[in-house]
Amino acid sequence: MAVSARRGAPLTLEEITTTALRLMDEGGVEGFSMRKLAGELNVNPMSLYHHVESKEALIALICATAARRMDLPPDDGSPWQQQLRALALAYHRHVVAHPALWSYLHSNPELIADRKLEIWQTLYRILRQAGVPEAELRRTSDVLHAFVTGFVVAETQGHLPAEPEEIERDFDTAIHLIIHGLASFTG
Amino acid sequence: MAVSARRGAPLTLEEITTTALRLMDEGGVEGFSMRKLAGELNVNPMSLYHHVESKEALIALICATAARRMDLPPDDGSPWQQQLRALALAYHRHVVAHPALWSYLHSNPELIADRKLEIWQTLYRILRQAGVPEAELRRTSDVLHAFVTGFVVAETQGHLPAEPEEIERDFDTAIHLIIHGLASFTG
DNA sequence: GCGTCAGCCATACGGTGTATGGCTATGGAA
DNA sequence: TTCCATAGCCATACACCGTATGGCTGACGC
Numbered sequence: 001m002a003v004s005a006r007r008g009a010p011l012t013l014e015e016i017t018t019t020a021l022r023l024m025d026e027g028g029v030e031g032f033s034m035r036k037l038a039g040e041l042n043v044n045p046m047s048l049y050h051h052v053e054s055k056e057a058l059i060a061l062i063c064a065t066a067a068r069r070m071d072l073p074p075d076d077g078s079p080w081q082q083q084l085r086a087l088a089l090a091y092h093r094h095v096v097a098h099p100a101l102w103s104y105l106h107s108n109p110e111l112i113a114d115r116k117l118e119i120w121q122t123l124y125r126i127l128r129q130a131g132v133p134e135a136e137l138r139r140t141s142d143v144l145h146a147f148v149t150g151f152v153v154a155e156t157q158g159h160l161p162a163e164p165e166e167i168e169r170d171f172d173t174a175i176h177l178i179i180h181g182l183a184s185f186t187g
Numbered sequence: 188m189a190v191s192a193r194r195g196a197p198l199t200l201e202e203i204t205t206t207a208l209r210l211m212d213e214g215g216v217e218g219f220s221m222r223k224l225a226g227e228l229n230v231n232p233m234s235l236y237h238h239v240e241s242k243e244a245l246i247a248l249i250c251a252t253a254a255r256r257m258d259l260p261p262d263d264g265s266p267w268q269q270q271l272r273a274l275a276l277a278y279h280r281h282v283v284a285h286p287a288l289w290s291y292l293h294s295n296p297e298l299i300a301d302r303k304l305e306i307w308q309t310l311y312r313i314l315r316q317a318g319v320p321e322a323e324l325r326r327t328s329d330v331l332h333a334f335v336t337g338f339v340v341a342e343t344q345g346h347l348p349a350e351p352e353e354i355e356r357d358f359d360t361a362i363h364l365i366i367h368g369l370a371s372f373t374g
Numbered sequence: 375g376c377g378t379c380a381g382c383c384a385t386a387c388g389g390t391g392t393a394t395g396g397c398t399a400t401g402g403a404a
Numbered sequence: 405t406t407c408c409a410t411a412g413c414c415a416t417a418c419a420c421c422g423t424a425t426g427g428c429t430g431a432c433g434c
Contacts, residue, residue, distance in 0.1 A: 010412065033390065044414045046392075051412095055391065106337075107294050109346035136360070142347055143338065143361045150293075150337020151330060159296035160329055173323070174330045180371035181364030197381065220421060231383045233423075238381095242422065376434085383428080390421065397414080404407080 011043060013051050017062050021101065029059065029104040059104065063111040066101060070094045072122045080129035081179050087122055088175055091148060099156035106153045109145075131186035144178065198230060200238050204249050208288065216246065216291040246291065250298040253288060257281045259309045267316035268366050274309055275362055278335060286343035293340045296332075318373035331365065 019040050024032045034055050038045040052058045073086040095102040105111055114120075115138075123141050132140050151174050154160050160170050206227050211219045221242050225232040239245040260273040282289040292298055301307075302325075310328050319327050338361050341347050347357050 034392085035390070046415085047413050049392070103294060107290060107340065107344065109341055109344055113346060139357055139360050140364075142341065143357055143364065146337040146341040146346070146361075147334040147364075148337070149341070150333040150335070153294065154296055154329065154333035154336070157294065157296055159300060159333070166326075170326055170330055173326050174333075176371070177327075177330065177334075177365065177368030179368075181366075181368035184363070184367035221423085222421070233384085234382050236423070378432085378434105380431085381429085383426105385425085385427105387424080388422095391419095393418080394416085395414105396416105398412085400409105400411085402407100402409090404405095 011041065011047060011051055015041065016048060016051055016058070017065065020058060021062055021066075021098065024059075024062075024100045024104075025098055028100045032059075034058075060111050063101060063105050063108075066094075066098060067105075067112050067117060067119065070119060072118055075125060080126050081183075083126050083129070084179060084182075085175055087126060088148065088171075088178075091119070092152065092171065095152045095156065103153050103156050106149050109149070127182070130182045132182070133185075136185075140182075147174070147178065198228065198234060198238060202228065203235060203238055203245070204252065207245060208249055208253075208285065211246075211249075211287045211291075212285055215287045219246075221245075247298050250288060250292050250295075253281075253285060254292075254299050254304055254306065257306060259305055262312060267313050268370075270313050270316070271366060271369075272362055274306075274313060275335065275358075275365075278306070279339065279358065282339045282343065290340055290343050293336050296336070314369070317369045319369070320372070323372075327369075334361070334365065 016037070020032065020037050023037060023040060027036075034048055035045045038048055041048075048058075052061070070090060072090055073083060075083070112119075120141060123144065124137050127137055127140055127144075128134075151171075155167060155170070160167055203224070207219065207224050210224060210227060214223075221235055222232045225235055228235075235245075239248070257277060259277055260270060262270070299306075307328060310331065311324050314324055314327055314331075315321075338358075342354060342357070347354055
């Protein structure tokens with residue numbers, strides 16, 4: 001099947017996405033280009049297009065994969081406040097691992113809109129436990145996700161102070177606000 | 188002073204920023220280019236660089252101007268909840284007028300970080316009235332701004348439902364969460 | 375009259391995404 | 405064994421981008 005002249009093995013989608021993610025981690029999504037990716041893979045730029053429809057589609061694929069890979073806290077029977085905090089921490093940890101990617105995702109939220117994603121199901125479960133009415137689940141989860149997204153981007157973009165313990169306190173403040181805001185539903 | 192060959196009058200910074208803002212409103216910040224701007228102004232692309240240092244600087248200038256133009260609610264003595272709502276509405280109104288610009292600003296929060304901006308002073312005032320301790324003002328305002336920013340981007344990016352009354356209810360939910368979250372400070 | 379300089383622009387460089395079409399070697403069919 | 409469809413790859417080209425460089429022009433102060 002006409003393997004690359006400059007490489008031994010044929011390209012794989014896996015290889016493409018992995019390298020692309022690394023490049024984006026290193027140089028941001030803005031600094032990422034198909035030509036650089038091709039160079040890194042020692043391949044002609046056009047070869048990529050046999051595995052991927054477009055640059056945009058490639059990024060979308062990587063975002064979707066990243067979103068699916070997040071490991072979320074199970075329902076351990078603890079109070080919803082604690083579970084919400086655990087979920088936020090998991091999300092936060094995941095974002096910090098790939099700031100560039102999530103900052104991009106932040107401006108293109110449709111890439112993570114699928115409500116069947118485990119992350120949404122987990123959030124729904126916690127919100128139910130918090131007393132949010134069924135009819136308000138979609139709305140409340142949207143708003144919360146927007147909040148969290150805003151926070152995380154502010155952090156990864158360096159809008160918040162750089163010291164880790166300061167960030168942690170900011171994080172605590174954010175969670176505090178959200179939990180006390182949600183608690184008003186049970187009242 | 189060697190006015191443009193193709194135009195009668197010399198370029199002005201005002202003219203450049205106004206046209207640039209219009210182009211960004213129409214085609215998004217990604218779709219905006221110096222060459223298109225020059226074309227719109229009937230001028231050689233390089234002429235722009237006599238009034239502006241770079242594309243990035245131009246966008247930053249426009250963002251800063253936009254942020255300063257927002258007219259904010261004065262302290263009318265009403266409860267802080269009401270004032271916070273008014274501030275959020277003013278912010279919201281302003282963002283909806285130039286979604287593309289604010290979506291960009293959202294990914295580059297440093298462009299609006301200046302704490303002397305009236306918007307921050309107003310927010311500080313309201314947070315004080317809400318009982319937020321002085322030492323927590325910076326942190327709380329950061330977090331709130333991140334929240335609001337996230338919400339507004341979600342809305343302008345079409346992540347929230349399109350129907351206006353739905354958006355309004357989402358907005359109410361957001362404000363509700365924030366107000367009840369803040370209220371925990373006075374408790 | 376002359377120098378200075380603001381304003382403008384032509385050209386060029388190195389980058390981008392990707393359309394088009396052609397090459398090659400492999401798998402299956404005959 | 406032969407043949408061919410096709411998967412995989414790549415060379416070329418196009419239209420765009422931001423902007424460095426350096427030169428032109430004409431208004432102004434002296």
